[in-house]
Amino acid sequence: MPRTARSAQPWLLQAVAGDRAAWEEVLARHGPTVWGICRRLAADPEDAYQAVWVKVFEALPRFDPGGVASLGTWIVTIAYRHLVDLHRRHQVRGQVVPMTEIPDPLPTADEVLERSRRTARLEWALGALPDPQRRVVVMHHLYGASLEDLAREEDVALGTVKSRLHRGRARLAQLLGGDR
Numbered sequence: 584m585p586r587t588a589r590s591a592q593p594w595l596l597q598a599v600a601g602d603r604a605a606w607e608e609v610l611a612r613h614g615p616t617v618w619g620i621c622r623r624l625a626a627d628p629e630d631a632y633q634a635v636w637v638k639v640f641e642a643l644p645r646f647d648p649g650g651v652a653s654l655g656t657w658i659v660t661i662a663y664r665h666l667v668d669l670h671r672r673h674q675v676r677g678q679v680v681p682m683t684e685i686p687d688p689l690p691t692a693d694e695v696l697e698r699s700r701r702t703a704r705l706e707w708a709l710g711a712l713p714d715p716q717r718r719v720v721v722m723h724h725l726y727g728a729s730l731e732d733l734a735r736e737e738d739v740a741l742g743t744v745k746s747r748l749h750r751g752r753a754r755l756a757q758l759l760g761g762d763r
Contacts, residue, residue: 606640
């Protein structure tokens with residue numbers, strides 16, 4: 584039997600007319616269903632729940648009590664469409680992050696100064712190493728050359744390259760160990 588505007592519940596007609604108590608009745612009857620949908624499908628269910636109800640109450644005057652859908656089905660459809668829209672927005676735009684949570688990609692002046700000091704100190708310490716040790720340390724640690732390749736290039740035994748690397752590291756640790 585099709586519903587008509589006359590057979591609709593009086594609280595529904597009052598809600599459409601803007602009666603606050605009738606709106607509370609709509610919330611009491613359909614709120615748990617909307618909350619369940621939001622809780623299961625939304626990243627932030629509280630915000631989604633509130634946004635759905637804002638949409639429902641704004642659209643309530645356009646609801647046709649004599650139409651095909653019941654009020655519950657109509658509200659669930661609004662909730663579902665809202666959540667699909669949220670999902671699509673997040674896929675396109677990504678997660679919205681407040682500006683206060685975005686780290687500044689540029690180093691601060693203090694960080695630049697400290698890095699410059701450390702680099703100058705390392706350059707000084709590398710310059711203080713004997714040439715054979717400096718070549719091995721720089722080529723192995725800064726340019727990723729293997730010890731075997733260094734032995735071949737230096738035309739020395741692998742053990743000699745390892746010994747130069749060990750002595751060079753030890754001397755760098757000694758030179759860089761204290762505050763300067």
